[in-house]
Amino acid sequence: xxxxxxxxxxxxxALPIIGAPMAGVAHGALARSVTEGGGxxxxxxxxxxxxxxxxxxxxxxxxxxxxxxxxGLMAWALEDRPELLDETAAARPTLVSVSFGSPGPYxxxxxxAGILVASxxxxxxxxxxxxxAGVDIxxxxxxDAGGHTGTVGTLPLLQVVLDAVDVPVVAAGGIATARGLAAxxxxxxxxxxxxxxxxxxxxxxxxxxxxxxxxxAGETDTILTRVFDVAQGIGWxxxxxxxxxxxxxxxxxxxxxxxxxxxxxxxxxxxxxxEADDFDTAYIYAGQGVGLVRRSLPAAQVVxxxxxxxxxxxxxxxxxxxxxxxxPR
Ligand SMILES: Cc1cc2nc3c(=O)[nH]c(=O)nc-3n(C[C@H](O)[C@H](O)[C@H](O)COP(=O)(O)O)c2cc1C
Numbered sequence: 001x002x003x004x005x006x007x008x009x010x011x012x013x014a015l016p017i018i019g020a021p022m023a024g025v026a027h028g029a030l031a032r033s034v035t036e037g038g039g040x041x042x043x044x045x046x047x048x049x050x051x052x053x054x055x056x057x058x059x060x061x062x063x064x065x066x067x068x069x070x071x072g073l074m075a076w077a078l079e080d081r082p083e084l085l086d087e088t089a090a091a092r093p094t095l096v097s098v099s100f101g102s103p104g105p106y107x108x109x110x111x112x113a114g115i116l117v118a119s120x121x122x123x124x125x126x127x128x129x130x131x132x133a134g135v136d137i138x139x140x141x142x143x144d145a146g147g148h149t150g151t152v153g154t155l156p157l158l159q160v161v162l163d164a165v166d167v168p169v170v171a172a173g174g175i176a177t178a179r180g181l182a183a184x185x186x187x188x189x190x191x192x193x194x195x196x197x198x199x200x201x202x203x204x205x206x207x208x209x210x211x212x213x214x215x216x217a218g219e220t221d222t223i224l225t226r227v228f229d230v231a232q233g234i235g236w237x238x239x240x241x242x243x244x245x246x247x248x249x250x251x252x253x254x255x256x257x258x259x260x261x262x263x264x265x266x267x268x269x270x271x272x273x274x275e276a277d278d279f280d281t282a283y284i285y286a287g288q289g290v291g292l293v294r295r296s297l298p299a300a301q302v303v304x305x306x307x308x309x310x311x312x313x314x315x316x317x318x319x320x321x322x323x324x325x326x327x328p329r
Contacts, residue, residue, distance in 0.1 A: 001308050002038075007137070007168045007190035010116070011094055012068045014038035015307030016191030017181070018170060019198055019299065021072020021097060022147065022285075023049065026195070028060025028069075029203040030299055035067045037303030040095065042070035047077035047234065051087040058091040068094040070118075075101025076237050089113040097139065100148060100240055104133035120172060120193075122150025127161040127169075138165055139193050142173030143224060146196040146287030148240045149173065151224075155187075162188045176289030178309025182317070185310060194306070196287040201299040209277045210284045211296065217245055219291030227253040228283040230260050231270045245284045249273070 002014045011018075019026060019034030023046030031041025043057045054071065061069035071093045078085050078098070088096055089109055098106050099120035110117050111134070118137040119130040127138050140161040142154025152160075154173035161169050168190035175181055176197035184192055199206050199214045206214065223246045229236045231253070236242075244250065249270060253260045260266055273281035297305075318327075 001311060003185075003307060003311055005190055007170070010168075011040050013040050013191075015303060016170075016185065017303050017306055018042060018070070018095075018191060018193045019303070020147075020172065020193050020195035021045070021070065022195050022198075022204075023047075023072075023074075025199065025205050025285075026072075027053075027205055028057035030198060030201060030205070031057075031061035031069045032063055032067060033201065033203045033299035034198070034303055035061070035069055037298075037300030038307055039303040040068060040070055041299070042072050042095070042097070043093075044072050045074075045084055045088070047074055047081070049084070051081075051083045054084070054087040055091055058093060062093075070095035070097065072097040072099065073106075074099060075103055075106070075119075076235065078106060085109065089115065095137070098135075099139070099141075101237060102133060103130060103135055107134040118170070120149075121161065122157070123152060124160050124164045127164045131165045131167055135167065137168050137170060137190070139170045139172050140189075141193070142171075143243070144174030144288045145172055146199070146222075146243050146290070147285045148236060148242045149224070150240070154184075158184060158187055158189060174287055174289045175306075176287075176292040178306050178313055180289070181306050181310035182313040186314060186317075192306070196289045197293055197302055197306075198299050199284075199286060199290070200293050200296040201302060202296060203299050206284075207277050207279075210279050213245060213279050213284055214286055214290055214293055215296065217286065217290045217293075219288050221245055222286060222288055222290060223250050223254060225250050225254045226257055227260060228270070230257045231267045233267075242283075242285055243287055245279075245286050245290070247280050247283075249281045249283070 017039035021044035034041030171184035172193035
């Protein structure tokens with residue numbers, strides 16, 4: 001089945017679903033499965049990832065150049081690591097996102113390589129700044145989202161951003177079932193950008209112990225916190241915390257970040273827990289939609305279920321709401 005929209009035509013997708021770039025989790029295999037399901041899969045590049053990861057995983061995502069895919073970068077990390085941008089431009093993906101900081105300095109070089117540019121935004125001012133910088137697609141990333149994000153919920157943010165800019169707006173944060181996709185499409189989003197609902201897929205690089213916790217977690221089990229960044233000394237800009245599953249480490253340290261920064265023992269404890277895959281202490285970034293993730297299905301199947309389910313829901317709802325009334329134009 002196809003859901004035809006300007007965005008799907010532009011990105012060569014059958015369904016308006018983009019698999020979010022997730023550093024350490026969304027590499028080539030996950031991106032490829034999302035694309036094979038009819039969406040567009042993206043590779044997440046972390047601030048400490050080696051540049052070679054990009055060409056290696058791009059070859060997997062594109063199945064040797066056969067399939068479209070995207071790459072997600074973090075603006076703040078590019079300041080010190082320009083090689084990540086060079087390697088990304090050289091790979092020539094269909095789409096590159098530059099988020100968490102200004103995309104401005106990077107748009108021209110990506111456009112010159114024939115690549116469309118997206119950026120995740122978190123308020124009206126950010127949406128306007130991103131379009132002024134020349135991005136082709138704005139991603140309204142609500143605080144419901146897994147990973148690093150802002151503080152405004154997906155639905156109010158989407159409404160604000162749709163009214164503020166003229167480029168296609170894609171909704172991100174908390175979209176984990178067909179109902180969520182149908183809701184944002186009905187509101188005017190050009191598509192959905194989904195991460196959490198892919199965490200349990202076999203193609204995701206989620207560790208088995210973390211996958212079990214994702215499948216068991218409910219919608220109230222996440223927290224937006226800086227503790228994992230503080231404990232690892234990662235230079236995330238102010239204003240961006242990460243949404244993760246609550247665990248013993250967040251229970252002990254959330255709200256005590258200054259103390260944590262000075263506590264070498266706690267920082268070592270987190271590093272050891274990460275080595276040991278002990279997720280009672282180590283982090284699992286996940287959004288509020290985690291409560292809707294109940295099975296480990298291939299990503300292509302998750303994408304098809306989202307897209308086909310949303311199409312049926314939209315048609316059913318319109319029939320139920322309007323009955324025999326003429327469709328308003
Ligand atoms: C485990 C994880 C890692 C993430 N890593 C990145 C990243 O490297 N770059 C990025 O731009 N966004 C990253 N995000 C945010 C996603 O791009 C996206 O906004 C989010 O997953 C959408 O909300 P959802 O998780 O509710 O679907 C990450 C999200 C998760 C869950």
